[in-house]
Amino acid sequence: MEAGCSFGPYLSTCAGGLENVLLQELASRLYGVQVLSSHAGATVFSTSGRPEDLKALRAADNIYAYLIHKEGVPLDKEQGLAYLQAIAMEIDWGRALATFRQWNPGVAIIAWPSSNSSEGCSAALPRFRVTCERRTLKLPKHGYTSMEAAGWLGAGVGALLGWPVSMTHFDVELIATITDDEVLLSLSLLYSPRAKQNASATGPPDAANEMGREEEPLQAKAHHQSRQLYSHRPYRSDLVRTSLKPSTAYALCQLADIRPGHVVLDPLCGCGTIPLEAADFYGPSIAAFAGELLEDAVAKAGRNLAAGQQGGRPGPCDVIRWDATRLPWRDRTVDRVISDMPFGILCGSPKERNNVFPSVLKEIARVLVPGTGRAVLLCQGRKVRADLKRVPTRDFFLLEKTFSIDMEGILVDVHILQRTEVEVVVKPRLTPNRRRDRSRQRKGAANLTGLPAAFVDPME
Ligand SMILES: C[S@@+](CC[C@H](N)C(=O)[O-])C[C@H]1O[C@@H](n2cnc3c(N)ncnc32)[C@H](O)[C@@H]1O
Structure with a gap:
């Protein structure tokens, strides 16, 4: 395996409890892996491996560009949303977008107007959306909804970088996972409607039924195919209601x-x-x-x-x-x-x-x-x-x-x-x-x- 430039860090997801299998695979398949954290199905690591090497991972549900992990998010509505809005200022956007461009060379985007040195005039600010998954396990419920959390996170990004929001025709999608008082923010690498002109770009992230299995209505298939790393397995032509990932x-x-x-x-x-x-x-x-x-x-x-x-x-x-x-x-x-x-x-x-x-x-x-x-x-x-x-x-x-x-x-x-x-x-x-x-x-x-x-x- 050849060493490439260092991009990332990456966030890789799997079912919580199976991280050790993913860690073994990272160590055996990728060049220069450094694991920064691995907990509850979320593993953050850096590597100089190429996107093709990362896309070949089998134990991972998905791979994202890691943006930030914060603890101590207030649970009450006013303070919590203000906290989420301010997070954008702490993120290394230049590095995250460099990783995105490496994975999606067909999407010409720049992080902010003044950073346009070598992209040419076709490069533009990305349109974006934020998707939020939120749950409380040990602490009392959040005083805000997932939609509100996504909205305020997005407001912070928009105010800082000037990126326009588009819920359906976005170039980049930010994924926020809020568990109790922790927030993990990442950027989707596998899915950009602009990069995949034929994919339908509507709807929430992959639906999972109450047993944590996949629900894949046929009409959502094209959309789903491009969103999960494992969706590209050649044998995945027909699913049952209880299909395992x-x-x-x-x-x-x-x-x-x-x-x-x-x-x-x-x-x-x-x-x-x-x-x-x-x-x-x-x-x-x-x-x-x-x-x-x-x-x-x-x-x-x-x-x-x-x-x-x-x-x-x-x-x-x-x-x-x-x-x-x-x-x-x-x-x-x-x-x-x-x-x-x-x-x-x-x-x-x-x-x-x-x-x-x-x-x-x-x-x-x-x-x-x-x-x-x-x-x-x-x-x-x-x-x-x-x-x-x-x-x-x-x-x-x-x-x-x-x-x-x-x-x-x-x-x-x-x-x-x-x-x-x-x-x-x-x-x-x-x-x-x-x-x-x-x-x-x-x-x-x-x-x-x-x-x-x-x-x-x-x-x-
Ligand atoms: C949890 S699902 C397996 C899902 C599978 N891993 C997949 O990815 O599609 C359990 C399966 O056991 C099957 N099953 C239940 N009783 C069975 C039996 N007596 N003999 C064979 N299969 C049975 C059900 O029809 C169901 O498809």
């Missing part, structure tokens, strides 16, 4: 410690984000499998697989329809199970999910290679935590680590499980004929087309 899927794969030659399985894959991310990143050194109960999700995972095969460097991946409580899969053949289990109001009722979880866990234990197999599961709820400690699950798995990640304000558990040597005793199987008759009656029977024979349970 590819950056989070990448982090789960890293936590699973995937090695060359591994068989990697997601038995509840939705539109296939986790196995497709694994196939896209690890390439042909692994074999990935994506299974799902719902026909619609299976079809989407299939289309994503096809899109990934056209646009990426995908390793082998198969998409299968099945019921994860009765996997049609041979015992002791899988090295890694990585799955984003159903949780939240978008994924069935709590009762249904609670009933399904123990059976899925038992199937995961059965198919994993004893002793070396590993599972990384994203789950939520006390019942799930209790199930993991209950016999027989606790005999099959060593609970190596549990920690929470913050998915847009919702805390979700990541469980890292090491498969023990304890054998899973399977109930005697039905004869093939009786089983076939039963499975015909069963809703969501497996469609095994395309599944390599080596892994298929002969009873299926």
Whole structure:
């Protein structure tokens, strides 16, 4: 990797709790990285790496030019808004815009009128807007709304630099994140409507539903595509309502410690984000499998697989329809199970999910290679935590680590499980004929087309 000029500093975002994965990736992929801070999903760092190197980061949701971080923002309306308005004066605008121009060479902008030395007469002051995300976790509520905070921050910038505001045809977008009495201000590098003439430039920043997953209405897709670093993954053609962010899927794969030659399985894959991310990143050194109960999700995972095969460097991946409580899969053949289990109001009722979880866990234990197999599961709820400690699950798995990640304000558990040597005793199987008759009656029977024979349970 070549060293370039030093731009930045940068702000990189990921789900809170997964910063360590991002830090490892920064250290291994970028030149001359210096981490200035890393907390609650926000990592500030400098590097002399080029934009292309930064755009290739997988653990990051997004990359911004870092502007400022301040603590002690007053909570009451009058003082808080005055404080926010004054922040513009403390920012190194020249450096931030130099970074923006490096990322968006097609957008000719200058920071202030007197700074126009080499830009030529086509360069102009940028039109801008401020977008604010605001929440209180430990302190009483703010006395102002997000709109008011954005308005007063913008007023300070406008007064200082003379930049005109445009909510829809802006050149640069400032992102303010206010948490309790802290404000983090950054400048969007990946999205400028003027640089991307065809992108629609309206609407709020990417919507995330109440479970911290992505909601991506089709009409918002073009807009969304250019706004997140991970949106450019080649396999991202069709999403389900509960799609996981590819950056989070990448982090789960890293936590699973995937090695060359591994068989990697997601038995509840939705539109296939986790196995497709694994196939896209690890390439042909692994074999990935994506299974799902719902026909619609299976079809989407299939289309994503096809899109990934056209646009990426995908390793082998198969998409299968099945019921994860009765996997049609041979015992002791899988090295890694990585799955984003159903949780939240978008994924069935709590009762249904609670009933399904123990059976899925038992199937995961059965198919994993004893002793070396590993599972990384994203789950939520006390019942799930209790199930993991209950016999027989606790005999099959060593609970190596549990920690929470913050998915847009919702805390979700990541469980890292090491498969023990304890054998899973399977109930005697039905004869093939009786089983076939039963499975015909069963809703969501497996469609095994395309599944390599080596892994298929002969009873299926
Ligand atoms: C949280 S979503 C997975 C989302 C996925 N990671 C993605 O990015 O699209 C959980 C999925 O489990 C599926 N599911 C629920 N019960 C299942 C079962 N018994 N067998 C297989 N899949 C099941 C649901 O249909 C849902 O798509």
